[in-house]
Amino acid sequence: xxxxxxxxxxxxxxxxxxxxxxxxDPMREYGDLVWLSNPNRWLVLSRSAALEVLRDPxxxxxxxRNSVERLQDRFDMDLSAVxxxxxxxxxxxxxxxxxxxxxxxxxxLGSIGTDYLKAYEQTSSELLEVMQESGSGDFAxxxxxxxxxxVFGHLAGVPPSExxxxxxxxxxxxxxxxxxxxxxxxxxxxxLDSVLERLQDLSKTETTSxxxxxxxxxxxxxxxxxxxxxxxxxxxxxxxxxGDTQAGALTVGLAHLLDSNGGTLSLGSDDCQLPDKHxxxxxxxRISTPVQTSARYATKDxxxxxxxxxxxxxxQLSLQAANFDPLAFECPHAVQSGRPKNVAFGGGxxxxxxxxxxxxxxxxxxxxxxxxxxxxxxxxxxxAEDLTVRRFAHLPIRIPSRL
Amino acid sequence: xxxxxxxxxxxxxxxxxxxxxxTPKDLELRYDELGADSVDMVSLxxxxxxxxxQPVSPEIFLEFETVKQALEAVASGHGDIxx
Numbered sequence: 001x002x003x004x005x006x007x008x009x010x011x012x013x014x015x016x017x018x019x020x021x022x023x024x025d026p027m028r029e030y031g032d033l034v035w036l037s038n039p040n041r042w043l044v045l046s047r048s049a050a051l052e053v054l055r056d057p058x059x060x061x062x063x064x065r066n067s068v069e070r071l072q073d074r075f076d077m078d079l080s081a082v083x084x085x086x087x088x089x090x091x092x093x094x095x096x097x098x099x100x101x102x103x104x105x106x107x108x109l110g111s112i113g114t115d116y117l118k119a120y121e122q123t124s125s126e127l128l129e130v131m132q133e134s135g136s137g138d139f140a141x142x143x144x145x146x147x148x149x150x151v152f153g154h155l156a157g158v159p160p161s162e163x164x165x166x167x168x169x170x171x172x173x174x175x176x177x178x179x180x181x182x183x184x185x186x187x188x189x190x191x192l193d194s195v196l197e198r199l200q201d202l203s204k205t206e207t208t209s210x211x212x213x214x215x216x217x218x219x220x221x222x223x224x225x226x227x228x229x230x231x232x233x234x235x236x237x238x239x240x241x242x243g244d245t246q247a248g249a250l251t252v253g254l255a256h257l258l259d260s261n262g263g264t265l266s267l268g269s270d271d272c273q274l275p276d277k278h279x280x281x282x283x284x285x286r287i288s289t290p291v292q293t294s295a296r297y298a299t300k301d302x303x304x305x306x307x308x309x310x311x312x313x314x315x316q317l318s319l320q321a322a323n324f325d326p327l328a329f330e331c332p333h334a335v336q337s338g339r340p341k342n343v344a345f346g347g348g349x350x351x352x353x354x355x356x357x358x359x360x361x362x363x364x365x366x367x368x369x370x371x372x373x374x375x376x377x378x379x380x381x382x383x384a385e386d387l388t389v390r391r392f393a394h395l396p397i398r399i400p401s402r403l
Numbered sequence: 404x405x406x407x408x409x410x411x412x413x414x415x416x417x418x419x420x421x422x423x424x425x426t427p428k429d430l431e432l433r434y435d436e437l438g439a440d441s442v443d444m445v446s447l448x449x450x451x452x453x454x455x456x457q458p459v460s461p462e463i464f465l466e467f468e469t470v471k472q473a474l475e476a477v478a479s480g481h482g483d484i485x486x
Contacts, residue, residue, distance in 0.1 A: 182449040
């Protein structure tokens with residue numbers, strides 16, 4: 001497909017989150033890569049082209065910092081808290097800054113991994129127990145959305161009474177990572193400022209835990225400055241990045257499993273036709289693909305899937321479309337074993353360093369769901385108002401009591 | 404605010420963002436032909452929001468082929484694109 005194609009394809013981001021396949025599947029007939037007249041960019045639809053993009057050294061990540069700075073200058077407003085968060089998100093950078101941030105996240109996740117999983121296991125049990133006792137609950141708001149903040153709070157020494165406030169202040173529906181209204185960004189800044197202030201307090205407290213020492217070590221070993229300010233900004237990114245994607249994989253993944261089993265799921269039962277847990281985790285990640293897209297721009301002329309991409313062109317990867325590419329994933333909506341690797345966590349130099357940890361947390365959740373016996377879907381599902389991470393804000397379920 | 408006023412606002416603001424004169428015909432161009440980027444669209448949504456006194460989502464500009472069509476939708480109070 002040529003850049004000058006008379007075909008006017010548009011990427012309606014709202015529709016992409018609400019009904020991704022209705023929007024994206026018809027575009028496949030025009031190729032692995034299509035030109036969007038709005039917004040002006042290439043859109044990657046196939047897994048093979050997505051892998052090419054992820055590995056192409058001439059395609060760099062889109063720097064959202066520039067966009068936020070332009071808005072800040074244009075309207076003479078203070079968006080510094082959003083900028084601080086962006087400065088610490090690895091996939092918002094390329095080059096030395098990206099390498100240092102990726103190293104810091106990988107080092108921290110490596111050193112806290114065991115403690116994180118232990119806290120996750122405990123939190124998951126407690127939250128599911130509440131639902132089991134009442135016979136029903138909201139798997140999104142009452143479980144998936146709370147896990148990461150609760151676990152973080154446990155590790156960082158945030159008292160349980162304060163964790164809800166942390167959750168509310170960091171539930172920004174993707175405002176930091178993607179285009180949003182200026183008003184939402186201003187509101188996000190106020191929330192982020194309060195979180196940063198509290199994180200700085202925690203960073204200064206000497207008695208918190210080994211966790212802060214591990215944070216400091218990860219920063220120093222990655223060549224980054226270790227101060228109360230840098231720790232707080234790094235931890236802000238840690239809070240923002242983990243929660244929504246984990247919630248997306250859990251809620252969209254569970255909803256899909258429920259729907260494909262007639263609304264009732266009995267994990268671990270003899271008549272359960274699902275693949276083993278290892279494959280099920282991968283399929284939940286592929287089918288949910290929480291992060292919808294990832295943007296790049298060409299620093300030099302390059303070629304993707306036979307298509308010339310000119311220097312300066314923007315390329316948007318639809319990770320969702322790539323993970324439902326029927327040429328790579330036969331019957332893409334079916335939960336099956338033996339699939340090729342999916343691209344939900346990106347790839348190449350931007351492969352998400354939290355991938356192994358997230359896979360383990362999903363396995364823990366599946367084990368815990370297995371102990372509940374059966375789970376039934378209830379009406380009242382709603383998708384979150386988040387245009388970057390696809391997840392349910394509400395996912396009511398019933399847990400029938402076992403006789 | 405009427406659609407005519409919205410068009411005037413868009414012409415004035417886009418001329419500043421794009422650093423060139425913008426005519427009513429430009430509002431009927433596809434976005435790739437107009438040369439506006441996502442920051443320009445977020446900015447324009449904000450300006451309209453300020454002028455109308457109600458929230459306008461920047462996604463509105465992704466839901467229509469031209470700025471003119473998006474402005475008409477805003478003026479007619481297309482509920483699910485405002486918010």
